[in-house]
Amino acid sequence: METSNLGSCNTTNPAVTAWVADQARLCEPDQVYWCDGSTAEKDALTAQAVAAGVLIQLNQEKLPGCYYHRSNPNDVARVEQCTFICTEFEEEAGPTNNWAPPGEMYTKLQGLARGSMHGRTMYVIPYLMGPPGSPMTKVGFELTDSIYVVLSMRIMTRMGRVALDHLGDSSDFNRGLHCMLDVNPDRRYICHFPQDNTIISVGSAYGGNALLGKKCFALRIGSYLARRQGWLAEHMLILGLESPTGEKTYVAAAFPSACGKTNFAMLIPPPHYKGWKVWTIGDDIAWMKPGPDGRLYAINPEAGYFGVVPGTNYKSNPNAMNSIQRDTIYTNVALTPDLDVWWEGKDGPPPAECLDWKGQPWTPESKEKAAHPNSRFAAPMTNNPMLAPEASDPNGVPISAIIFGGRRADTMPLVYQAFNWIHGVYIGATMGSETTAAAAGTVGNVRRDPMAMLPFCGYNMGEYFRHWITMRKLIRRPPRIFHVNWFRKSAAGEFLWPGFGENMRVLKWIADRCNGRANADETPLGWVPSGGHFDLGELPGYTNAKFEQVQSIDYPEWRRELLQQDELFMKLYSHLPKELIFQRELLVARL
Ligand code: GTP
Ligand code: SPV
Ligand code: MN
Numbered sequence: 001m002e003t004s005n006l007g008s009c010n011t012t013n014p015a016v017t018a019w020v021a022d023q024a025r026l027c028e029p030d031q032v033y034w035c036d037g038s039t040a041e042k043d044a045l046t047a048q049a050v051a052a053g054v055l056i057q058l059n060q061e062k063l064p065g066c067y068y069h070r071s072n073p074n075d076v077a078r079v080e081q082c083t084f085i086c087t088e089f090e091e092e093a094g095p096t097n098n099w100a101p102p103g104e105m106y107t108k109l110q111g112l113a114r115g116s117m118h119g120r121t122m123y124v125i126p127y128l129m130g131p132p133g134s135p136m137t138k139v140g141f142e143l144t145d146s147i148y149v150v151l152s153m154r155i156m157t158r159m160g161r162v163a164l165d166h167l168g169d170s171s172d173f174n175r176g177l178h179c180m181l182d183v184n185p186d187r188r189y190i191c192h193f194p195q196d197n198t199i200i201s202v203g204s205a206y207g208g209n210a211l212l213g214k215k216c217f218a219l220r221i222g223s224y225l226a227r228r229q230g231w232l233a234e235h236m237l238i239l240g241l242e243s244p245t246g247e248k249t250y251v252a253a254a255f256p257s258a259c260g261k262t263n264f265a266m267l268i269p270p271p272h273y274k275g276w277k278v279w280t281i282g283d284d285i286a287w288m289k290p291g292p293d294g295r296l297y298a299i300n301p302e303a304g305y306f307g308v309v310p311g312t313n314y315k316s317n318p319n320a321m322n323s324i325q326r327d328t329i330y331t332n333v334a335l336t337p338d339l340d341v342w343w344e345g346k347d348g349p350p351p352a353e354c355l356d357w358k359g360q361p362w363t364p365e366s367k368e369k370a371a372h373p374n375s376r377f378a379a380p381m382t383n384n385p386m387l388a389p390e391a392s393d394p395n396g397v398p399i400s401a402i403i404f405g406g407r408r409a410d411t412m413p414l415v416y417q418a419f420n421w422i423h424g425v426y427i428g429a430t431m432g433s434e435t436t437a438a439a440a441g442t443v444g445n446v447r448r449d450p451m452a453m454l455p456f457c458g459y460n461m462g463e464y465f466r467h468w469i470t471m472r473k474l475i476r477r478p479p480r481i482f483h484v485n486w487f488r489k490s491a492a493g494e495f496l497w498p499g500f501g502e503n504m505r506v507l508k509w510i511a512d513r514c515n516g517r518a519n520a521d522e523t524p525l526g527w528v529p530s531g532g533h534f535d536l537g538e539l540p541g542y543t544n545a546k547f548e549q550v551q552s553i554d555y556p557e558w559r560r561e562l563l564q565q566d567e568l569f570m571k572l573y574s575h576l577p578k579e580l581i582f583q584r585e586l587l588v589a590r591l
Contacts, residue, residue, distance in 0.1 A: 010034050011126075011164045015171035016141065020124055023143050023177055026110060029117035034124045035150060037160020042151065049147045055329070059339040065327035068335055069148055071206045072183045073358050076332060077374045078208045078215070078257075078439045080455050083190040085220065087459070094460030095571050105191050109200045112187055116179045116202075120145045125153050126163035129218050129287075129301035134394035136231070136287050136299050138222075139167045140174035142212045146205045149178060152329060155304040155378045157213045173197070174221060176212035180205045192216060194224035194458050206331075207306060207376060218285045218301045220458035226287070227459065227467045230474055235452040236286040237265035238298050240388050240397060241511050244275025249511040252286045252298055252479070253403035254428065254452040257438030258374070260405070260486055260499075262307045266319035266386060269504040272538040276504070279388035280319070280381070281397060283307065288399060294476025297396035302381070308438070309333050309375045311345040316500050321347075323383040330377055332357040334370035343371035373437035400514040405484040406433030406449065411557040412485035414497050414550045415506045417513055417520060417527035424481025425468045426583035427526070430565045434487075448568040462575025469577055480514050483526070488550050496550040498542070505535045524590035525553060558591055 011017065024032050035041060046067065049055040055067040085093035086102040093099035123144050130137030140163075142153060153159055167173055176199040181187050188203030199216045201209055208215035222233030236252040243249075255261050265283040269276045282300025291297040307320060309330065314321050324330075334342040336354045350370070356362040357372045381387050390397050404427055406412065412432075418424035428451040435445050439455060448454070450461060457464050472478060484506055486499045509529050512518035518534075520527035528551055536542060565584065569576055 013164070013167060013169055016167070016173070019175055020141070020143065024122055027113050027117040027122055027143075027145070027179060028115045029120050029122035029145065032122045032124060035126070035154075035160055037154060037158075037162065042154060045147055045151060049151065052147070054148050055151075056335070057339070058330070058341065062340055063325060063328070066325075067329050068333075068341065069329060069331045070357060070359060071332055074185050075183050075204050075206045075209075076372050076440075077206065077437060078455065079185075079188060079190065079204065080439050080441070082188045083455070084192065085458055086191055086193045087195060092459055094462060094575065096454060096457065096461045100191070102193050102195070105189075106193075109189060109191060109202060112181060112189075112202050113177065113179045113200070116181055117145045123147070123150045125150060125159055126167070127153060127157035127159045127213055128163045128166055129157065129213055129222075130299050131392040131394050132158065132162055132166060134299055134396070136289055136396065137166065137394075138174065138217075138301070139163050139170075139172070140176055140213050140217050142176040142178055144178040144210070146178065146180050146210065148205060148329075149210050152211055152306075152378045153213060155327075155329065155380050156211055156302055156306060158303050174199065174217045176217065177201070178210055178212055179203075190216065192220045192458060194221050197221060197225075211306065214285070214302065214306065215456055218287070219453070219456035222287065222301075222458070223453070223456070223464065224458040227463065230471075231287065231289040232468070232471060234286045234288065235284065235456055236402075237261040237283050238281035238286050238300055238397065238399075239265050239267070240279040240281060240390065241507055242277040242279060247515075249400045249514060250281070250298070250397040251401045251403060251507065251510065252288065252399050253405065253484075255405045256407065256433040256436070256449045256452040257455070258308050258436035259407045259433060259452070262305060262320060263317050263500060264503060266317055266384065267504055267507070268318055268501050270501055270538060273504055273508075276508075278386065278504070278507070279390075280384055280386050281388045281391045289396070290471075290474045291395070291398065293398075295398040296475050296479055298399050299396040300391055304378055304380045305384075306376055306378050309343045309377055310371050310373055312343070313345055313347045315347070316345075319384055319386050322385050323379045324377045326383065328377050328379040328383070330375070332372040332375035334362060343375060344369055399479045401482060401510050402479045403482045403484055403510065404428040404431050404451065405486070406431050406452075407436070407487045408432060408434070408446070408485050409487060409489045411554065411561050412483065412488060413525065413528065413552065414486075414488065415482060415484050415509065415529070416523065416525045417510075418481040418483070419526055421472045421478050421481065422469060422579055423526065423583055425465065426580050426587075427481065427483050428468070429465050429580055430568065432561070432564060446564070448564065450568070460575050462572040462577070465580060466575070466577045469579055480510075482510050490549070496546060498539070502539065509534050523553060524587065555591065562588065562591075
């Protein structure tokens, strides 16, 4: 085994060099390559990936710097059934996680990893989660034998020298090992060892399974560290709403996977909101910590967007479209004869012919979809015309509102506000949402997805609720908490709310509530907009009656809802904070 570029981005950090050497001895790659994050390196690796058939160069006139990738058709989404939290005691992982004893799992995974990189290169990726110089930023290393992972991590994180500089001689870094193996679902394990700040992922090369900085480190390990260190690691977008007078209100929102975070984070206000702007700070993950002024400050640990492609177009999300015109990796979309990309819901008519996400000929008559429903783009956040300059502020941004929301065809109104923090925690904890294509399995079943963290909480969910309750004591000026649902439908199956850019109206009411400007009425669920205090102007055809329908409380639906919440509480019973049981009683009484 040789180290191919000793010296260019190597480090003398003894903890790093010893660990990398250990893992190289285990995996036995032909060579070890240290990534420096430079443009020259990107160009060289991209050329290699193209030569190896891992990437296809797209039409460089239409899409400069863009490349196309197909994953193995058995490997197209996160796999919750193969995802494990390996803590000493099963209680620590809790009933919502798969658990295995660390010793056993290390043995099994090391068996799978042993010698698995023969004939391959082990890439060493040093990366930062968070802006350089921020006290909230953390360092990770991912060792991988996938060049696609390297190039994706280069987009999604701040990678290379900057991470080594941040780390210095410290041994406080996340240790991630990723081995593709033969990409066989029978040998696919995404395992977290929070007590060792370690992740081992084998047998998948897709998304959150393989880009270890994202769900594995920033959320599962992150949430574990956050509880011990007094902060929050959440599956939340962060945006800044700027008023015509320049006042900025920062909002963080938790929606489950494929339920609208990227869209909301990049919202463009309707034309009559003259002078209003929505700036993106992050589209998927927020790390939040109480600041010296008693407010809750948030950073986006990521540096890019790994976004759902289908349905993205210049009408639904122009900022996303503008973000993916250059230097973007597209995975599992369709490929047209002129090396452009296509997907269901793109602007314009479908191509007369193309290759689908599996590489098979496709025409508009085909029954199958051309793009996989969980096809994704990886684009640098600096491509986003509405990227907030504060996205790289080491101090983060002060959060005024936290929003929880699921994908619910019924029961849940468009918007309501929690009475107080603990009621807000209850609303987040009992959240439900329909399953989506972002994870392998059935799509469209309502399940409980507390705070959109069901697949991402790295410890006992009951303790996670307790941590949220305890955090209130550390935040003197807490954000207000809201619940939204963009997806309520009529009996005829039509959306009762136009969504997308029109969600600005909801955002405006929320910001007004935080800034003491809009009135609300009390309902059993929480505070809702008072008549005349919610903007329905310039929305042709949208009547007050329709708004009343989307806001309505249906008592039989709420009876069912409470029973479903009960199932979650029963499952978590041994660690469930009694405050939440009390909140449930209060809600039952109000209803
Ligand atoms: P992850 O990246 O998986 O965490 O997803 P996300 O939460 O960022 O979801 P995203 O913004 O990519 O939206 C997923 C899908 O939800 C899109 O394809 C849209 O079709 C749909 N969607 C987003 N916002 C709205 C909305 O306001 N109304 C309706 N009806 N659909 C929406
Ligand atoms: C999600 O599923 O919530 C995602 C995509 O953001 S992945 O990175 O694959 O987890
Ligand atoms: Mn996500």
